[in-house]
Amino acid sequence: MNLAEGVQIVSFGLLSLMVLGAALGVVLLQNIVYSAFLLGGVLISIAGLYLLLNADFVAAAQVLIYVGAVNILILFAVMLVNKQEDFASLPRSWVRQGATALVCTGLFALLSTMILQTSWLGLNSGAAPETSTTILIGEHLFSDFLLPFELASVLLLMALIGAVVLARREFLPEEIVSSERQPVLTLPERPRQPMVVSSGTSSTPGSTSE
Numbered sequence: 001m002n003l004a005e006g007v008q009i010v011s012f013g014l015l016s017l018m019v020l021g022a023a024l025g026v027v028l029l030q031n032i033v034y035s036a037f038l039l040g041g042v043l044i045s046i047a048g049l050y051l052l053l054n055a056d057f058v059a060a061a062q063v064l065i066y067v068g069a070v071n072i073l074i075l076f077a078v079m080l081v082n083k084q085e086d087f088a089s090l091p092r093s094w095v096r097q098g099a100t101a102l103v104c105t106g107l108f109a110l111l112s113t114m115i116l117q118t119s120w121l122g123l124n125s126g127a128a129p130e131t132s133t134t135i136l137i138g139e140h141l142f143s144d145f146l147l148p149f150e151l152a153s154v155l156l157l158m159a160l161i162g163a164v165v166l167a168r169r170e171f172l173p174e175e176i177v178s179s180e181r182q183p184v185l186t187l188p189e190r191p192r193q194p195m196v197v198s199s200g201t202s203s204t205p206g207s208t209s210e
Helices: 003-028 032-052 056-081 093-117 133-141 146-167 174-180
Strands: none
Touching: 003 032, 032 056, 056 133, 056 146
16 A cells, blocks of 8 residues: 555545544534534545546535535525524424434435445446546436436525525504504703784784884
């Protein structure tokens, strides 16, 4: 093992620990703002893993799109909603927690089995690709993966509309707003004395006429 391979192994271990730690923080923390920030850490760590696989374009797209757009959108949605609600325990919450744990355990077992049964030795051929990764990704996105690509766009649009609906303020009629306003404190106005108007002269209060 040379120095380059050692650096790659150490980098892979550090990035993997960052992904796992940040993902656990996203799920386990009760503060949703911290969870959203840790989600950005997960996405950045995955971009580092893409760099180790020589997928430079995918890593740049990961940072620009998911970290710079999707994660910022999630943070804006969290900040705009900002609803303070007391935590209320749901009835039979253990059923939901058990189902979630069962699904996560099944997915973990499935991925572990796939990793262990895959022959990774033949993938590292060392041959340079004939075309750039950008061209290959573009061809696959608009041919084989066109439907999942469009479905992801629709899901992001639905998330944006949901954030706007949750963050909007209810419209209050003017009658309700005016009735809820407190009366302004004002001093009583001093009564004015009537002015006497004659044919030739006009007298004001405090003046004498000859």
